[in-house]
Amino acid sequence: MMGNTMSLVSAALKEGRVAPTELCQRCLSLIKSTKFLNAYITVAEETALKQAEESEKRYRRGQPLGVLDGIPIAVKDNFNTAGIETTCASNMLKGYISPYNATVVQKLLDQGAVLLGKTNLDEFAMGSGSTDGVFGPVRNPWSYSRQYKEKSVPKSHSEDKDSNWVITGGSSGGSAAAVSSFTCFAALGSDTGGSTRNPAAHCGVVGLKPTYGLISRHGLIPLVNSMDVPGILTRCVDDAAVVLGSLAGHDPKDSTTIQDNFKPFELSNLPDVSKLSIGIPKEYHAPGLSSEILALWSKAADLFKNAGAKVIEVSLPHTRYSIVCYHVLCTAEVASNMARFDGLEYGHRSDMNKSTESMYAATRREGFNDVVRGRILSGNYFMLKQNYENYFIKAQKVRRLIANDFVKVFGSGVDILLTPTTLSDAVPYTEFIKEDNRTRSAQDDILTQAANMAGLPAINVPTALSERGLPVGLQFIGRSFQEKQLLTVAKWFEKQVKFPTIQLEEVKRHDHGVFQHQKSASFL
């Protein structure tokens, strides 16, 4: 049951094979037994059970609110949740209880979803490992899978499971780990440079970054307003389409959302890709791309070719400037967005009371980690009057060029782009922290970031296990607001690759039924 897709569980709820409270209890106890993953910052046990009870009443009356009614979900801890702490994994907001729900959270609750808790992240979503939050790093559930354990040779006996574990990627690592370890059926992440797709790839789940403006950002604590998008993490593409349908559309509280109504869609069970044109952007053959992933990528291209699709190499020449351009735009907005954390209205306030200015300084020094402070510093540098033209304006122009590359490619008849999501599979934590956050972010965002620059929808589809037994995903990038086409292609691909289910001891103990759905054949 726990390893099922949301759609299957939804059917089970509807048919009465499982009750919402039972489902909620099971998730809660699984959260407890997988606590070592550090996927959740806050578990809202009490309110979750209350919500499950309400859901149960609706099912008993035969009036469930829809497919999401009674479905346990988790939300990244940078979305505001009324009554439940919202920390952004930062000392600055430790203990902060928001008085309002983010629009996406409200929409999920309105449709009967059960909010289990808030998931871990890099502080203020600044990172690509989910290792830089004040509550500690998130551990990738695959570190504890039979698949990984069998393939990774422990260096010595003394090195137990505490030295070999791999990172989840980030910054929505908590949400990815939560979905991957079966503690919830869907989770919200956020995606500014790849923060949903990157951990999705490392944790073997579907990670959808919708078109900018399709989903409301109201209540999402911003990283880069002009690139942030609420992300959706699920076990399969169909589930992502369902969640998307429940969240998308205009929000009067977010002026950057589309004005038109969004029509939720269902994906065909027999998706057809034969008439499609799939573009392979050559620039994504980036330095540092593992040979394993490269091989997987070209195999995937062949799959499409064999299915009758046109597969052509395309060029996005400005993508290589994406990271440096992002660095300027991101830090500038960060510097601006973080200005509100001054200790006056909410959040941490230093005891320093010599003057308002010294209180600000101490509050911000105590409240933010080095990564956040570093980005604030460089962002303010780029925005100085004498630097603005040379950095910010230039970066904006480069951003336009990057976006235009996509426009040209899609204008030439290409429907979907196929790329790797990450350069390699997840690295062990001990490896990861050898480089600083800035270097890591620059490396890890390289394949995902351009989609944010251009505001395009993109999705990670788990594709295969690496030689080390870790998940590897590929990314599809679609045209603006063409989520249906994008998800259709993703679903077709998902069906072809038959990504294996994670085999977790913890889950096995909780749910005997989990392995019966295991796929026999896998892609590699």
Place this chain on the structure above:
Amino acid sequence: MSVSVLQYCSTTFAITLLAPWVPVVGLEIHAQISSNSKLFSGSQVQFAAPPNSLVSFFDASLPGTLPVLNRRCVEAAVMTGLALNCSINKKSLFDRKHYFYADLPAGYQITQQRVPIAVNGSLSYSLCIDNKMSQMVTKTVRIKQIQLEQDSGKSLHDDTRSQTLVDLNRAGVGLMEVVMEPDMCCGEEAAAAVRELQLILQTLGSSQAVMSEGQLRVDANVSVHHPGEPYGVRTEVKNINSIRFLAKAVDYEIQRQIKELESGRTILNETRAFDSKLGCTVPMRDKEGKQDYRFMPEPNLPPLILYDAKSLPANMNHQQVVNIDWIHERLPDLPSVKRAKLVERYGILPEHSFTLLNEDGLSEFFEDVIKQTQMKPKKVIGWILKDLLSYLKKHSLTVKESPVSSFLLADLLNRLEEKEISSTAAKQVFAELWKGEGKTPLEIVKEKKLQLIQDQKDLEQICQTVMAIKAGNRKVLNKLIGLVQRETQGRSNPVLVKQLLEKKLSE
């Protein structure tokens, strides 16, 4: 410091002969938009509400909140732009201006730095020369731009307890910043320009523009230079909270700069505050030091797009769009037009039309009286300006607070016009009416026996008496004294009256 503005101007002129100085004055005016809710949030706008009672999550900058533009504020800015002959930008942008201050919760103000909503306008204003109402000149100041922006909250510094109290009620209220080019040269010009702007805003209803309530805030940029040379270093004078103080502050600053320069010192590019008690400007404790505001586009607001009849998309929801032409067609008469109409319609003097418009509600009062009386407008205006207005001024009352309504005044003037009472008596009746005891002019006339003596026999008798005296009959003099006593209600000194009469009659 009670020296008049123009004396300053002439002093400047006197110095000119030796070393000419040209003062240059530009203004930055913040007008609070009159709207029910704030610029980017749904919180109510209200003056003097309990502290922090009008604060939304957005106003307090709670993380995750986003700005949503208030359509009413946009319309107010468009109206104001049109009234000031600006070109309205069909696409304008919002920017963030960063600085840390306790009453700026987000750490930045949303404003329009790059592309404001209205640009390149002009404002004509009139002022009198040598304080003579009859010598009015009209001048024009260019309007550089009008930008929409958020107001900040209010900080109250308690120095004894070394704490700062913050009230966010005002935080996020919509402002129009009107930037006037440095086309003025003295305090009186600046004051006249601001007064005209204030009248325009009040006529449009785009701002209540009451300076004492902070709805209109004026900063003056002042510099002096020699003709033919580049502008001098300018100072910015803040903390000016009335139009009268604006004139004083500007003139003081001009004189101060001239004195400084002539004693070989230099002018610092600084912010100075006007001290209304001392009547001078003093350097402000620079609360932020040299600031780099690190402007950045506001990423949460798409460009503000305005339409006109031509560009209006057919399928657009009309609630969603602001149509410039629609607003243009509905602009009310501006003060200059109102004045011209008053002059034309009622044959009054142009300077009287200024006075009528300068007092809130006075021109309406005037027109109401006209409607209810047969008296010629030219005569009515005298009553309005000499009597009503001076009483109002003397008692510091507004037109609305006048105890004499337009109805009562019209009634009184009708009696005067029909010669029921003399003009002297009418003034007496007016004085009685001012007491606000609820009496009608007729009641007062009767009570005080102020009727004009119309009876032929009475008058004949009086005349005969006079003739008799002239003929040498001194006995009837007492009768005449009696008449004077009646006229003065017995308050005249009989001995003095007798002496006067005797003198007059013997002429």
